[in-house]
Amino acid sequence: MRHELGTEGSVNVAGEPVASVTSNTPLVVIVGAGPVGCLAALAFAKEGWRVEIYEGRPDMRLPSSRAALAQRSVNLAISSRGLAALYSVDRPMMLRILEDAIPMKGRLLHTRGGKTESQLYDPNGQCINSIDRGVLNEYLLQETLVFPTISVFFKHKLLTADFDTKSLSFRSEDKNQTITAKFDLCIGTDGSYSNVRRQMMRMMRMDYQQEYISHEYVELKIPAGTDAKGGAQFLLDPNHLHIWPRHSFMLIALPNKDRTFTCTLFAPTSEFDQLTTRSAVSAWFKAHFPDAVELIGEGTLVEDFRRNPRNSLISLKVKPYHYRDRCIILGDAAHSMVPFYGQGLNCGLEDVRVLMNILRREGAHQPRNREKREDIDVCLEGAFQRYSETRHDDLVAIRDMAMANYVEMRHSVTTPSYVFRKMIDDLFAALSAPYIPFSTLAPTLADEPEGFPGSAPRGWLPLYTMVTFRPDISYATAKKKAENQSTIITGIGLGSLGVGIWIGLAGIRAILGRGTREAFLWT
Numbered sequence: 001m002r003h004e005l006g007t008e009g010s011v012n013v014a015g016e017p018v019a020s021v022t023s024n025t026p027l028v029v030i031v032g033a034g035p036v037g038c039l040a041a042l043a044f045a046k047e048g049w050r051v052e053i054y055e056g057r058p059d060m061r062l063p064s065s066r067a068a069l070a071q072r073s074v075n076l077a078i079s080s081r082g083l084a085a086l087y088s089v090d091r092p093m094m095l096r097i098l099e100d101a102i103p104m105k106g107r108l109l110h111t112r113g114g115k116t117e118s119q120l121y122d123p124n125g126q127c128i129n130s131i132d133r134g135v136l137n138e139y140l141l142q143e144t145l146v147f148p149t150i151s152v153f154f155k156h157k158l159l160t161a162d163f164d165t166k167s168l169s170f171r172s173e174d175k176n177q178t179i180t181a182k183f184d185l186c187i188g189t190d191g192s193y194s195n196v197r198r199q200m201m202r203m204m205r206m207d208y209q210q211e212y213i214s215h216e217y218v219e220l221k222i223p224a225g226t227d228a229k230g231g232a233q234f235l236l237d238p239n240h241l242h243i244w245p246r247h248s249f250m251l252i253a254l255p256n257k258d259r260t261f262t263c264t265l266f267a268p269t270s271e272f273d274q275l276t277t278r279s280a281v282s283a284w285f286k287a288h289f290p291d292a293v294e295l296i297g298e299g300t301l302v303e304d305f306r307r308n309p310r311n312s313l314i315s316l317k318v319k320p321y322h323y324r325d326r327c328i329i330l331g332d333a334a335h336s337m338v339p340f341y342g343q344g345l346n347c348g349l350e351d352v353r354v355l356m357n358i359l360r361r362e363g364a365h366q367p368r369n370r371e372k373r374e375d376i377d378v379c380l381e382g383a384f385q386r387y388s389e390t391r392h393d394d395l396v397a398i399r400d401m402a403m404a405n406y407v408e409m410r411h412s413v414t415t416p417s418y419v420f421r422k423m424i425d426d427l428f429a430a431l432s433a434p435y436i437p438f439s440t441l442a443p444t445l446a447d448e449p450e451g452f453p454g455s456a457p458r459g460w461l462p463l464y465t466m467v468t469f470r471p472d473i474s475y476a477t478a479k480k481k482a483e484n485q486s487t488i489i490t491g492i493g494l495g496s497l498g499v500g501i502w503i504g505l506a507g508i509r510a511i512l513g514r515g516t517r518e519a520f521l522w523t
Helices: 037-048 062-068 082-089 091-097 134-147 197-201 269-273 278-288 289-297 297-305 342-361 378-410 415-431 437-446 463-469 475-491 496-516
Strands: 027-031 048-056 074-080 102-104 106-110 114-122 128-131 150-153 157-161 167-172 178-180 185-188 207-222 242-244 250-255 263-267 313-318 327-329
Touching: 037 048, 037 082, 037 134, 037 150, 037 185, 037 342, 062 074, 062 263, 062 437, 074 134, 074 342, 082 091, 082 269, 082 289, 082 342, 082 437, 082 463, 091 128, 102 250, 128 134, 185 197, 207 269, 207 289, 207 297, 207 378, 242 378, 250 378, 263 269, 278 289, 278 297, 289 297, 342 378, 378 463, 378 475, 415 475, 463 475
Parallel strands: 027 048, 027 185, 048 150, 106 242, 185 327
Antiparallel strands: 074 128, 102 128, 106 114, 157 167, 167 178, 207 263, 207 313, 242 250, 250 263
16 A cells, blocks of 8 residues: 655654655665554654555454454553653644543452452552553554555565665565565564564674563453443443452453453463363352453353463563664564563553654654665664663663562552552652653653653652653663662561551451451452
8 A cells, every 4th residue: 555755844743844755765664563663654754754564464454353353462551651652743643542542540459259449550640541452553553544655565474684785575465476675774563573673683693582471361351231221331440450369360351442341361371271171261260250250251251261362471682672774673572571560562652752752862863865775874873872772771671570560460469568568659759759740741751852851750759650650750760769769668667567557457457347358358
C-alpha cells in the first residue's frame, strides 16, 4: 500500500518547517508494525522522512488476525510514560486513544473466601488505563495508513539484512517472491524474537542475554453481564485491576470497553503440567479461584483453558542498540520484559520519545541527502551512540523491576509488611513531595534534550509512583531512589514496627469477635 508524497508548508512537532518530501528524500524502513513501530513511523514522518513499514504478519485489522491476537496477548495498562510519548508525537491522537481506555484507580485483591480489598495506586487519584492491545495497535496503524508519506506492507517477512550496503531482503507472501528494499535508516521494532537484532549481531559485537522464567500464562475472559434493561454491564468493578494473588501464582483481570474482562492466569509451568484433564482443571480453579469460576462459567472456563495456548515469558538484555548510523532497535526487540510492572508497552513508546529528543539535540532529526547512500551521517551516528549509552541503565532497571514485581503481585500484596510500607510511603510522600500532574509534565518532556531532566526528583516518592506516574524520572533513577528510601526505612526500624502494629490490630479485631480468619482479610 503506497501513498502520495507530502506537500510544502508543513511543520514538525517542534514547529520547525519541514521540507517537501520527494522520491529522493531519505527513507526510513521500519520492520514491525506493532504500536512502537507505528509510533516511530509517525514520529519520523512528521520530521520529513519518507517511511516504509514492513510487517511479517497479515493485516491486524482482519478478523482472523484479531482472533489470533486475543488468544495470546496480555491486556495493556497504558500509563503516564506511554501517554507522554504519544503526546510528544501527536497530542490530539493521545486524547483520542484515551477515549478507548478504561481508567483503573487501583488493585482490587480477591481472597479465596470471596472477600475483596482495594489498594489505590496513588493518593492524588492518578490512574493507569486498560486498553486492548489490538485496539491500540489498530488505532496507531490507521494513523500511519492515512499519513501521506508512510507506506505499509503486510505479509513481508525479513530474510536478511546488509547494513553496510543499506539493503534488506523480504519474502512477500502474496507475491511468493523475494524483494529488496533499500534504506537510509533501518529501525527494528519486530519484537522479542527480532530478526533485525539477529542480523545486527552478524555484523557487530552485541552483548545479549535471554532468560525464560519458569512460569507461563493463559488468557481467559469474564463475559459481560446483563442489566435490567437488557444491556451489557460489568460483572466486576471496571475501575480496578483485579488480582487473585495465590503466592506462587495469580489470576488478573482488566476491563474492556465491551463490558468484558480479559483475564490472565500466570503460574509455574509445573502447575500447568498437572492440569491435563477437564476434571483436573475444574477442581483446581474451584479450589483457588471459586468466585472467578462463577463469573466465567465452569464450562466456558474449562473449554477456554484447554483451547487457548500456553505462552512463555521471556526477558532480554541487549547492548548496544544501534549499528553505526544505519540501524537501531526499539521496544521488545531491545528490551523484552515480563509484564508484571505493566511497563513493556510504556517503555517501548518511551523509547521513541527519548530517541527523537536526542536526535533533535544532535541536529539529526530531519533527513539530509548525502552524495552517496553509504556515506556516514556523523550527527545521526552520534545520536544513536548517545541513545545506547544513556538508555541502557534505564532498560536494565525496568527489566529487573518487572521481574521483582511478579513476587509483589502474587504474594507481597497480601503481607502486613507490604501494607505498612505502602502506608509509610504515601505518608512521607504527602509530607515532602509536590504533586506534579501529567498536564504539566507532558509538554516539558516533549522537548527535553536528554529525554529526562538532569535535576534529581524532590521529596519522598513511592517506587510505583515514580515508575508509573512520573515520566520525568528515568527508570534507573527511580530504582536507585527507591533503594535509598528502603535503606532509610530499614535503618530506623519502621519495617519491624509496622509488623508489630499490624499483629496488634489483627489481635484486637479477633478479640472483638470478628474471628481470626476475618481479622487477616484486610491485608
